[in-house]
Amino acid sequence: MRRQDLKTWLFLAPAGGWFLAMLVLPLIVVFVFSVGERGAAGGYVPAFTFENFLNLGARWAAFKNTLILAPLGTLICLLIAYPLAYFLALRTTPRWRTVLLILVIVPFWTSILIRSYAWIYLLGGQGIPSLLNALGLGNPRLINTPFAVLVGIVYGYLPLMVFPIYVALERLDKRLLEASSDLGSPPWRSFLQVTLPLSMPGVATGCMLVFILLMGEFLIPAMLGGGKVFFIGNALVDLFLQSRNWAFGSAVAVALVLVMLVTVAAYLRFTRRWAGGRDDVSLM
Amino acid sequence: MRIYAVAVYLFLYIPIGIIALFSFNAGRHASQFQGFSTQWYGKALANPFVMDALGTSLIVAFASATLATLFGTMAAMALQSVKGRLRVAFDALIYIAVMVPGIVIGIATLIALVTVFDWLNPLLAAVWPVAEAAPRLSLGYGSLIAAHGLFSMALVIIIVRARMAGMDRSLIEASADLGATPWGTFRQVTLPQIFPGILAGFLLAFTFSFDDFIIAFFVAGSQTTLPVYVFSSIRRGVTPEINAIGTMVLGVSLLLLVVAQAILQRGRKAG
Numbered sequence: 001m002r003r004q005d006l007k008t009w010l011f012l013a014p015a016g017g018w019f020l021a022m023l024v025l026p027l028i029v030v031f032v033f034s035v036g037e038r039g040a041a042g043g044y045v046p047a048f049t050f051e052n053f054l055n056l057g058a059r060w061a062a063f064k065n066t067l068i069l070a071p072l073g074t075l076i077c078l079l080i081a082y083p084l085a086y087f088l089a090l091r092t093t094p095r096w097r098t099v100l101l102i103l104v105i106v107p108f109w110t111s112i113l114i115r116s117y118a119w120i121y122l123l124g125g126q127g128i129p130s131l132l133n134a135l136g137l138g139n140p141r142l143i144n145t146p147f148a149v150l151v152g153i154v155y156g157y158l159p160l161m162v163f164p165i166y167v168a169l170e171r172l173d174k175r176l177l178e179a180s181s182d183l184g185s186p187p188w189r190s191f192l193q194v195t196l197p198l199s200m201p202g203v204a205t206g207c208m209l210v211f212i213l214l215m216g217e218f219l220i221p222a223m224l225g226g227g228k229v230f231f232i233g234n235a236l237v238d239l240f241l242q243s244r245n246w247a248f249g250s251a252v253a254v255a256l257v258l259v260m261l262v263t264v265a266a267y268l269r270f271t272r273r274w275a276g277g278r279d280d281v282s283l284m
Numbered sequence: 285m286r287i288y289a290v291a292v293y294l295f296l297y298i299p300i301g302i303i304a305l306f307s308f309n310a311g312r313h314a315s316q317f318q319g320f321s322t323q324w325y326g327k328a329l330a331n332p333f334v335m336d337a338l339g340t341s342l343i344v345a346f347a348s349a350t351l352a353t354l355f356g357t358m359a360a361m362a363l364q365s366v367k368g369r370l371r372v373a374f375d376a377l378i379y380i381a382v383m384v385p386g387i388v389i390g391i392a393t394l395i396a397l398v399t400v401f402d403w404l405n406p407l408l409a410a411v412w413p414v415a416e417a418a419p420r421l422s423l424g425y426g427s428l429i430a431a432h433g434l435f436s437m438a439l440v441i442i443i444v445r446a447r448m449a450g451m452d453r454s455l456i457e458a459s460a461d462l463g464a465t466p467w468g469t470f471r472q473v474t475l476p477q478i479f480p481g482i483l484a485g486f487l488l489a490f491t492f493s494f495d496d497f498i499i500a501f502f503v504a505g506s507q508t509t510l511p512v513y514v515f516s517s518i519r520r521g522v523t524p525e526i527n528a529i530g531t532m533v534l535g536v537s538l539l540l541l542v543v544a545q546a547i548l549q550r551g552r553k554a555g
Binding site for chain 2: 008019098120215
């Protein structure tokens with residue numbers, strides 16, 4: 001073995017070992033457990049059965065909530081994020097742009113727990129409802145509703161949607177817009193025929209990132225849904241930490257990962273078509 | 285358009301602002317501000333459970349970020365000269381580590397480690413000279429650091445690699461031509477150029493670990509990190525003390541983020 005090769009291997013070994021021990025092995029264990037059986041006192045007994053997957057219907061409510069609220073939350077994020085990304089990319093001076101962009105990213109990197117907690121505070125009895133009550137607009141119950149969960153979702157994941165759309169719009173060749181307007185297109189037509197199609201890769205990336213993270217969400221429904229609006233993530237916590245049904249829980253986790261893989265595959269097909277084979281859609 | 289942007293920024297920052305404001309509330313009341321006071325900060329900092337959880341969080345964040353930065357940087361450097369199947373495998377692992385949701389990582393780590401420990405512990409007890417004194421492997425600091433380090437390492441590799449892509453390769457060749465040893469070239473040419481990436485990677489890794497709830501929820505074992513503590517206290521009811529803790533947590537992440545951004549921006553201009 002050449003010295004250079006040896007050095008490369010030595011440098012890769014710790015990271016490779018870490019990936020194998022903490023990522024590959026655990027994921028394999030989940031797949032193995034998902035075809036196993038529940039032990040008498042919880043935990044896992046080796047077996048080979050698809051019983052767990054056939055039983056997934058027992059947690060249908062969690063799948064249904066997730067498959068309704070995750071796409072809906074993604075869509076609302078998109079509708080709010082697009083105009084902001086457009087403003088940042090095309091309507092600001094470079095100096096302001098940096099500051100405003102950092103202000104969008106910062107919340108994403110701060111504790112989602114504390115940010116969801118803020119909404120417990122705002123939507124709880126003494127927050128917005130009491131304010132509305134004082135204004136004579138009735139006293140609606142906001143906390144522990146699907147609405148509260150959606151607000152939490154949009155609040156939590158908006159930054160992640162803005163960023164890829166911004167990147168796509170920022171890279172857009174501004175001369176195309178000038179050409180379009182020189183050729184007599186009104187602004188709305190330039191937007192529909194030039195800007196929007198060219199920003200689709202960014203839209204797709206943002207939607208995929210937000211959707212995937214939402215599929216695995218636990219905290220927001222747990223805190224703002226009050227046990228009434230629960231996601232697959234909440235079912236998983238219940239199965240692993242309360243009822244200790246590891247085999248069935250693993251099957252739910254495998255089903256979750258499969259739904260996400262399908263999403264990523266759809267995304268890759270979609271962006272290939274839009275980008276015309278060019279691989280210029282960055283995830284980070 | 286500008287008004288719309290202002291509205292979105294208000295939406296992003298008002299809730300956090302209200303938490304911070306009410307952490308200075310003199311009274312217990314959640315909707316009325318009854319005068320300025322720092323008593324909730326005093327209460328939070330005097331609470332032994334909070335301080336314990338904070339200590340655990342800081343140890344885990346520091347250890348996982350340090351290991352992830354070290355191993356991640358080494359891997360990023362080595363991957364530059366790797367092609368073929370190994371390269372594809374590593375790229376896949378990095379993306380899987382980033383994309384698989386925290387909850388699945390948490391569950392998978394929990395059941396894998398518990399299974400391995402159940403299997404290893406009798407073995408350890410059998411080979412240990414004094415069976416009663418044999419160490420028992422269990423979830424705790426080790427599993428927290430290893431699980432947080434996984435995501436952090438993928439993050440560091442991505443950031444350092446992006447930094448290397450923008451690096452001037454001819455400087456390394458020039459350094460070698462002028463007779464520098466590989467180590468000398470690394471220390472005097474490569475490292476200064478990629479250092480902003482490494483430092484930013486460390487700070488983001490630290491922030492990730494310090495803020496993570498879901499992975500810690502599964503693999504913390506008998507330990508309690510600060511987010512896990514905050515989550516269980518919120519379940520018992522909303523108190524101004526949580527506002528104070530939350531504000532401090534936000535403050536720490538904000539500080540680290542601003543530093544990380546400043547380093548990356550300056551590095552970008554210099555490099």
